[in-house]
Amino acid sequence: MQDILVVILVLAILAMLPFVPATRPIAKKVIMLGLMALAATATAASVASEQWKDVVAEAQAEHETEAQAKMLAAEPETITISLE
Numbered sequence: 001m002q003d004i005l006v007v008i009l010v011l012a013i014l015a016m017l018p019f020v021p022a023t024r025p026i027a028k029k030v031i032m033l034g035l036m037a038l039a040a041t042a043t044a045a046s047v048a049s050e051q052w053k054d055v056v057a058e059a060q061a062e063h064e065t066e067a068q069a070k071m072l073a074a075e076p077e078t079i080t081i082s083l084e
Contacts, residue, residue, distance in 0.1 A: 017027035 014027075014030065017023045017030065
């Protein structure tokens with residue numbers, strides 16, 4: 001509970017920074033740092049997403065190759081029909 005109050009207090013202080021003239025440069029710096037962190041996070045997420053897509057594509061290709069190999073290796077089934 002105490003952690004939540006600290007977070008609320010910090011957010012309230014950050015929200016008031018732009019309205020106090022002496023703290024305006026600090027507020028701008030905090031916003032710039034937040035934007036830089038957001039951009040870095042977005043880039044990291046994009047790279048991770050591409051890597052996962054590559055892994056999934058490789059797994060699908062391997063699965064299809066193995067399925068085709070199994071189908072080709074399987075003996076053909078012989079069906080006999082008797083007409084009596």
